[in-house]
Amino acid sequence: MQMNTESFLNYIDEHITLSEDEKTFLLTKLNFRKYQKGQYVVQQGDVCRYENFVVSGCLKTFFVDNEGDEHVIMFSVENWWSADLSSFFTQTPADYNVLCLENTEVIQIGFEEIEELYINIPKLERFFRILFQNSIVAFEKRLVRNLSMTAKDRYLYFKKRYPQIEQRVPQYAIASYIGVTKEFLSKIKSQLILEQ
Amino acid sequence: MQMNTESFLNYIDEHITLSEDEKTFLLTKLNFRKYQKGQYVVQQGDVCRYENFVVSGCLKTFFVDNEGDEHVIMFSVENWWSADLSSFFTQTPADYNVLCLENTEVIQIGFEEIEELYINIPKLERFFRILFQNSIVAFEKRLVRNLSMTAKDRYLYFKKRYPQIEQRVPQYAIASYIGVTKEFLSKIKSQLILEQ
DNA sequence: AAATGATATTAATATAGATTAACTTCAAGC
DNA sequence: GCTTGAAGTTAATCTATATTAATATCATTT
Numbered sequence: 001m002q003m004n005t006e007s008f009l010n011y012i013d014e015h016i017t018l019s020e021d022e023k024t025f026l027l028t029k030l031n032f033r034k035y036q037k038g039q040y041v042v043q044q045g046d047v048c049r050y051e052n053f054v055v056s057g058c059l060k061t062f063f064v065d066n067e068g069d070e071h072v073i074m075f076s077v078e079n080w081w082s083a084d085l086s087s088f089f090t091q092t093p094a095d096y097n098v099l100c101l102e103n104t105e106v107i108q109i110g111f112e113e114i115e116e117l118y119i120n121i122p123k124l125e126r127f128f129r130i131l132f133q134n135s136i137v138a139f140e141k142r143l144v145r146n147l148s149m150t151a152k153d154r155y156l157y158f159k160k161r162y163p164q165i166e167q168r169v170p171q172y173a174i175a176s177y178i179g180v181t182k183e184f185l186s187k188i189k190s191q192l193i194l195e196q
Numbered sequence: 197m198q199m200n201t202e203s204f205l206n207y208i209d210e211h212i213t214l215s216e217d218e219k220t221f222l223l224t225k226l227n228f229r230k231y232q233k234g235q236y237v238v239q240q241g242d243v244c245r246y247e248n249f250v251v252s253g254c255l256k257t258f259f260v261d262n263e264g265d266e267h268v269i270m271f272s273v274e275n276w277w278s279a280d281l282s283s284f285f286t287q288t289p290a291d292y293n294v295l296c297l298e299n300t301e302v303i304q305i306g307f308e309e310i311e312e313l314y315i316n317i318p319k320l321e322r323f324f325r326i327l328f329q330n331s332i333v334a335f336e337k338r339l340v341r342n343l344s345m346t347a348k349d350r351y352l353y354f355k356k357r358y359p360q361i362e363q364r365v366p367q368y369a370i371a372s373y374i375g376v377t378k379e380f381l382s383k384i385k386s387q388l389i390l391e392q
Numbered sequence: 393a394a395a396t397g398a399t400a401t402t403a404a405t406a407t408a409g410a411t412t413a414a415c416t417t418c419a420a421g422c
Numbered sequence: 423g424c425t426t427g428a429a430g431t432t433a434a435t436c437t438a439t440a441t442t443a444a445t446a447t448c449a450t451t452t
Contacts, residue, residue, distance in 0.1 A: 063340050071343040073336060086333040095340075118322065125321040126314065132328035137282040139335035140269060144259050144291075146342055147267040147375050151409070170429065179343050184409055186431050347439070366399065380439055382401050 005030075008053055008107050011079055015130050016123045026124075029117055031108035035100045041082065042098040048087035050108035054080050057104025058168050062176070063096050072176040075101075075165050081131070082106075101169055146179055152188050154178040201226075204249055204303050207275055211326050212319045222320075225313055227304035231296045237278065238294040244283035246304035250276050253300025254364050258372070259292050268372040271297075271361050277327070278302075297365055342375055348384050350374040 008030075009023060018026065031050065035041060041059060042048045052059070059076040061084070073096060076082040087094035091111055109117070117124050145154055155178055159166050166174065175185035204226075205219060214222065227246065231237060237255060238244045248255070255272040257280070269292060272278040283290035287307055305313070313320050341350055351374055355362050362370065371381035 063344065065344045069344070071340060073339065085329065085336065089329055089333065122318050122321070125318070125325050129321050129325040129328060132325060132332055133281065133285055136328055136331050136335060137285065139332060139339065140281065143269065143335065143339060143342070144267060146339070147372075148259065148261045148265070172429070176343075180408095181410060182430070183411080183432085187409085190431080368399070376438095377440060378400070379402085379441080383439090386401080 016127045022121050029113040035104045039100050044097050045093050048084040048094045051083045052106040055105040058101040060099050060101050072173050151180045212323045218317050225309040231300045233299050235296050240293050241289050244280040244290045247279045249303040251301040254297040257294050268369050347376045
C-alpha cells in the first residue's frame with residue numbers, strides 16, 4: 001500500500017538536492033502508514049519510535065497533566081512533522097500523545113533508520129539541521145506570543161496564521177493550544193462577534 | 197586578545213570528533229570578543245550577525261513589546277549559545293535584544309562563516325543538528341510548563357533547574373522569564389518563606 | 393556621607409481568565 | 423426517529439495574577 005511519495009520528496013527538495021540513488025535509498029528506509037481518526041500515533045508512556053511526516057490528515061500533539069487536563073502542543077497537517085522528539089531522540093517513554101483528528105497518512109522514519117540515513121546521506125544532516133532551525137524559531141515566537149499577548153490576540157493570531165487548521169480541529173483543542181479554557185474561548189468569540 | 201578556546205572545543209567534542217586540521221580551520225573562522233556588563237550583543241532592529249557561544253559571563257535575551265514591557269526569552273551562561281536565530285538565519289532585523297548582565301566573553305560565528313564551515317566541515321551540520329534538536333526539546337518543555345504549571349511551580353522549577361542562574365540575574369528578569377510580574381514573584385517568594 | 397538610581401518588597405485594588413454548572417447543538421449509533 | 427455522547431455556549435462566581443502606588447534596600451557616584 002505504498003502511498004504517494006511525491007509531496008515528501010518535493011518537500012525535501014526545497015532545502016537539499018538528492019541524487020536518484022539517494023532518493024531510492026531514502027525510500028527504502030521509510031515506513032508508510034495509514035491511521036484512522038481517533039487512533040494514536042504516539043502514546044504517553046510508550047517510546048516514540050518514529051518521526052512522522054504527514055502526507056494527508058491532521059494530528060494533535062498533546063500532554064495530559066496530573067489533574068487530567070489536556071494541553072495541546074501542536075497540530076500537524078499536510079507537510080508537517082510530528083513526534084515526541086524528546087522520547088524519540090533518547091528512546092525513553094513519551095510524555096506526549098499524538099492523536100489522529102482525521103484519517104491520516106504518514107511517512108515514518110524510525111530511530112535506527114534515521115541514523116543510517118544520516119550516515120549514508122550526510123546531506124540529510126543539513127536537511128534536518130535546517131528543519132530544526134526553523135522549528136526553534138517557531139517555538140521561540142510562540143513563547144513570546146504567550147508571554148506578551150492577551151488570549152484574544154493569541155486567538156486572532158492563530159486564526160490568521162492557520163486558517164486551514166481553525167476549520168479542521170475542535171474548538172476546545174484550539175483553546176488549549178492558545179492556553180485558555182474552552183469556555184473562555186467561547187467568550188472571546190462572542191465578544192468578537194459583538195465588536196464587528 | 198585570543199581567549200581560551202578549550203571549553204569551546206571540548207563542548208564540540210561532546211557530539212562530534214574533529215581532526216586537528218578541522219579544529220585549526222574552525223578556529224580561523226571564529227571571532228573572539230569581550231563585552232562589558234550593560235553592553236548589547238544584539239539590538240532589536242539590527243541584523244543579528246553572529247551566533248554567540250558564551251565562554252564566561254551571562255547574557256539575557258529579551259523582547260520589548262509595544263507597551264514597552266520586557267519579556268525574557270532566555271539567559272545564557274557558560275557553554276550556552278545566544279542569538280536572535282530568526283534574524284541570524286534570514287539576515288533581517290532582529291526582534292530581540294541580547295544584553296550582557298555581566299562582563300562576558302563570547303565566541304562568535306558569523307553568517308558567512310557558518311556557511312563556509314558547513315561546507316568545509318560537514319560534521320558541523322551534524323553538530324548543529326543535534327544542538328538544535330536539544331533546543332527544540334527544551335522549548336517544547338518550557339511551553340508545556342507555561343501551559344500546565346502555576347507561577348509558583350514554574351518558579352520552583354526554575355530555581356531547581358538553574359540554581360546558578362538564580363543567583364546571578366536580577367529577580368525582575370526571572371519574573372519575566374517565568375511569565376509573571378516582579379511584584380507577583382515577590383509575593384510567591386514571601387509565601388514560600390512562610391510555608392517552610 | 394549624602395545623593396542617586398536601579399532593584400526589591402508590600403499592600404490595596406482591579407481584572408483576565410478559570411471554575412462550575414446548566415443548557416444547546418449536532419452527529420453517530422441503535 | 424429516538425438516544426447518546428461529544429462539542430460548544432452562556433452565565434454566575436471565584437481566583438490567580440496584574441496594576442498601581444508607596445516604601446525599602448543597596449550599590450555607585452559625587
